[in-house]
Amino acid sequence: xxxxxxxxxxESLFYIREVQEQLIKKYRQGNKMRCPMHFCIGQEMLxxxxxxxxxxxxxxxxxxxxxxxxxxKNGPLNQxxxxxxxxxxxxxxxxxxxxxxxxxxxxxxxxxxLSGSFAMSIGDAFSKKYNGKKNLSVAIIGDxxxxxxxxxxxxxxxxxxxxxVLFICENNLYSTQTHMRERNKNLNIYKKLLPYxxxxxxxxxxxxxxxxxxxxxxIKDIKxxxxxxxxxxxxxxxxxxxxxxxxxxxxxxxxxxxNSWKKKDPLNFYKNKLxxxxxxxxxxxxxxxxxxxxxxxxxxxxxEQSKFPNSFEKFNYQNxxxxxxxxxxxxQIPFDEKQEEHKPKASSPY
Amino acid sequence: MKSKFKRKLSFADAINEAQVQxxxxxxxxxxxGQGVEKGAMVFNTNKNIEKKFGSKRIFDTPNSEQAETSFAxxxxxxxxxxxxxxxxxxFMVFSFEQIVNWIxxxxxxxxxKCKMPLVIRAIIGRGWxxxxxxxxxxxxxxxxxxxxxVVMPSSPSEAKGQLLSSIMSNDPVIFLEYRxxxxxxxxxxxxxxxxxxxxxxxxxxxxxxxxxxxxxSTLTVLKAAKELSKINIKVDLFxxxxxxNFKMKNIFSSVKKTKKILVVEDGWxxxxxxxxxxxxxxxxxxxxxxxxxxxxxxxxHVPMSSVLENKFYFDHNKVIKSCLELCKKK
Ligand SMILES: Cc1ncc(C[n+]2csc(CCOP(=O)(O)OP(=O)(O)O)c2C)c(N)n1
Numbered sequence: 001x002x003x004x005x006x007x008x009x010x011e012s013l014f015y016i017r018e019v020q021e022q023l024i025k026k027y028r029q030g031n032k033m034r035c036p037m038h039f040c041i042g043q044e045m046l047x048x049x050x051x052x053x054x055x056x057x058x059x060x061x062x063x064x065x066x067x068x069x070x071x072x073k074n075g076p077l078n079q080x081x082x083x084x085x086x087x088x089x090x091x092x093x094x095x096x097x098x099x100x101x102x103x104x105x106x107x108x109x110x111x112x113x114l115s116g117s118f119a120m121s122i123g124d125a126f127s128k129k130y131n132g133k134k135n136l137s138v139a140i141i142g143d144x145x146x147x148x149x150x151x152x153x154x155x156x157x158x159x160x161x162x163x164x165v166l167f168i169c170e171n172n173l174y175s176t177q178t179h180m181r182e183r184n185k186n187l188n189i190y191k192k193l194l195p196y197x198x199x200x201x202x203x204x205x206x207x208x209x210x211x212x213x214x215x216x217x218x219i220k221d222i223k224x225x226x227x228x229x230x231x232x233x234x235x236x237x238x239x240x241x242x243x244x245x246x247x248x249x250x251x252x253x254x255x256x257x258x259n260s261w262k263k264k265d266p267l268n269f270y271k272n273k274l275x276x277x278x279x280x281x282x283x284x285x286x287x288x289x290x291x292x293x294x295x296x297x298x299x300x301x302x303x304e305q306s307k308f309p310n311s312f313e314k315f316n317y318q319n320x321x322x323x324x325x326x327x328x329x330x331x332q333i334p335f336d337e338k339q340e341e342h343k344p345k346a347s348s349p350y
Numbered sequence: 351m352k353s354k355f356k357r358k359l360s361f362a363d364a365i366n367e368a369q370v371q372x373x374x375x376x377x378x379x380x381x382x383g384q385g386v387e388k389g390a391m392v393f394n395t396n397k398n399i400e401k402k403f404g405s406k407r408i409f410d411t412p413n414s415e416q417a418e419t420s421f422a423x424x425x426x427x428x429x430x431x432x433x434x435x436x437x438x439x440x441f442m443v444f445s446f447e448q449i450v451n452w453i454x455x456x457x458x459x460x461x462x463k464c465k466m467p468l469v470i471r472a473i474i475g476r477g478w479x480x481x482x483x484x485x486x487x488x489x490x491x492x493x494x495x496x497x498x499x500v501v502m503p504s505s506p507s508e509a510k511g512q513l514l515s516s517i518m519s520n521d522p523v524i525f526l527e528y529r530x531x532x533x534x535x536x537x538x539x540x541x542x543x544x545x546x547x548x549x550x551x552x553x554x555x556x557x558x559x560x561x562x563x564x565x566x567s568t569l570t571v572l573k574a575a576k577e578l579s580k581i582n583i584k585v586d587l588f589x590x591x592x593x594x595n596f597k598m599k600n601i602f603s604s605v606k607k608t609k610k611i612l613v614v615e616d617g618w619x620x621x622x623x624x625x626x627x628x629x630x631x632x633x634x635x636x637x638x639x640x641x642x643x644x645x646x647x648x649x650x651h652v653p654m655s656s657v658l659e660n661k662f663y664f665d666h667n668k669v670i671k672s673c674l675e676l677c678k679k680k
């Protein structure tokens with residue numbers, strides 16, 4: 001990797017971490033962000049890497065733990081925070097909150113119910129193939145989402161229809177507070193997928209560069225072969241499943257386990273690596289921090305100052321038609337009043 | 351135009367023609383579902399489409415209703431106009447999650463910025479010895495849900511116009527085809543045409559009582575009305591198109607005149623469209639001369655045995671009886 005790429009990767013890791021930490025800090029102040037949030041501290045590696053590797057025209061579908069991925073698609077921070085504040089200027093105009101954001105201009109889609117967003121990626125990928133576009137769809141899911149049957153239906157369909165999808169499972173071992181081993185015989189999901197005939201890949205490393213290089217190759221492969229790939233990445237969530245406070249007092253995971261993962265924190269690991277590799281890194285890092293802290297402060301200000309929305313019912317329906325519809329008859333059809341009935345045949349196919 | 355020059359089409363052929371014309375009009379329209387281009391071609395509604403448009407635009411899927419629905423939703427969000435077909439509405443229940451939690455609220459949760467121009471066609475209702483797992487209608491399940499349009503045509507010409515309008519709609523539409531209608535036929539205009547789905551069709555004009563129906567029940571009412579007109583009872587009949595949303599204006603004016611209302615609906619009685627119409631009339635304050643009436647299926651699953659099957663479903667005689675009772679002078 002080039003020096004510039006390395007610094008950018010570090011910046012992305014830091015950016016996603018810092019946004020989470022500042023949100024956690026502010027969450028309870030004044031009780032202004034009134035929606036559940038699933039933070040991703042500890043899990044920044046994948047979104048940071050994708051930020052560098054995917055194109056604006058590639059679509060990304062993810063679940064409830066979405067902040068990192070929104071930022072990986074370079075979603076505007078101002079709109080993100082405004083959504084959390086329930087403001088009209090928010091990503092979804094205050095209709096969705098943190099769990100269900102979508103922003104079509106950056107091709108970013110998410111939703112809280114397990115695997116539904118992941119599943120829509122195949123239709124999105126189909127549209128790219130249908131229109132002869134060279135882009136791909138990225139579908140993110142957790143190990144918990146991979147308990148759902150639809151995930152396997154979708155992978156099967158992507159294989160059979162040769163769709164350009166990069167399926168990524170972030171295996172952080174837990175679904176809320178339930179460990180993988182209480183839910184599955186096989187601790188690795190990619191192994192369950194081998195008989196589906198999909199190419200699989202596995203990353204168990206806290207080195208963002210390894211992850212970067214692997215995904216770079218996978219994307220190249222998908223674009224040239226027009227076939228889906230399933231990648232499983234081992235990771236760990238440092239924060240609670242949901243909300244700004246820790247949930248470790250429920251004792252669902254051991255201190256030993258938590259500490260061993262924290263020691264492998266990808267952000268720390270990478271910072272130390274770059275300090276050794278890049279001469280003036282401390283200075284560069286200072287500038288990055290300053291820039292990002294500024295950006296975050298401005299986003300909070302923007303969210304605070306934005307207006308609340310005042311309508312919601314009109315969003316349920318578009319009530320519009322394709323531009324191809326020109327002559328709307330409005331009931332003036334020369335209908336015949338006579339409708340003849342024939343006896344249905346006894347032996348119909350269904 | 352003299353009626354012998356008028357071209358007649360069956361309900362199935364009208365659906366076929368609507369799809370073909372939509373596919374010509376817009377290259378983004380495509381069809382998917384289990385066995386959609388095989389065998390009986392979904393009651394012949396898909397015949398010759400593969401020949402005309404190729405396998406890119408009509409294709410078979412694995413038996414994975416959930417994935418099929420997510421597939422269609424993802425494609426619709428990306429600008430295509432999928433038509434997803436379920437050979438029975440009962441199979442579509444597998445995809446409730448996708449419809450309820452994603453498709454119906456897609457526009458809403460993007461504050462109106464994202465569209466879901468998707469049609470889900472499903473075959474409903476009475477067949478021959480189909481029993482409880484192949485004969486439901488479930489139209490009110492979906493009509494209850496904001497963000498979805500539920501459409502149910504009653505005749506070939508209605509089917510063509512309603513399907514074309516559904517395909518070109520930028521909202522998700524569930525298009526319910528009552529199986530008993532496939533073989534009925536009538537005049538269907540050749541050119542593509544579109545209908546205002548939220549306007550019920552004023553199917554018969556009459557002064558004696560107001561009847562509202564939808565889908566196959568409209569055909570049953572027409573048959574009854576023909577008999578009734580012989581004894582000079584004239585039915586004012588409204589045929590609903592979009593069940594999830596319909597304008598009540600003309601129905602209100604009709605009921606104001608006739609002071610009698612009967613709703614005929616193939617489907618369970620409780621929480622049905624009939625309940626909705628009668629409460630709307632009640633809320634409007636219109637005074638009725640006789641208590642409102644509904645004809646529905648019993649609140650029971652459908653039995654297979656033909657003797658019980660005949661008991662389960664209503665026919666035009668039951669409609670005639672209800673109309674006579676409503677019109678009886680005290
Ligand atoms: C269909 C459905 N069932 C249950 C839930 C409740 N739920 C929310 S998040 C979650 C855990 C999901 O775990 P995973 O997919 O591994 O993602 P993670 O939270 O670890 O990022 C559960 C069970 C849900 N959102 N949707």
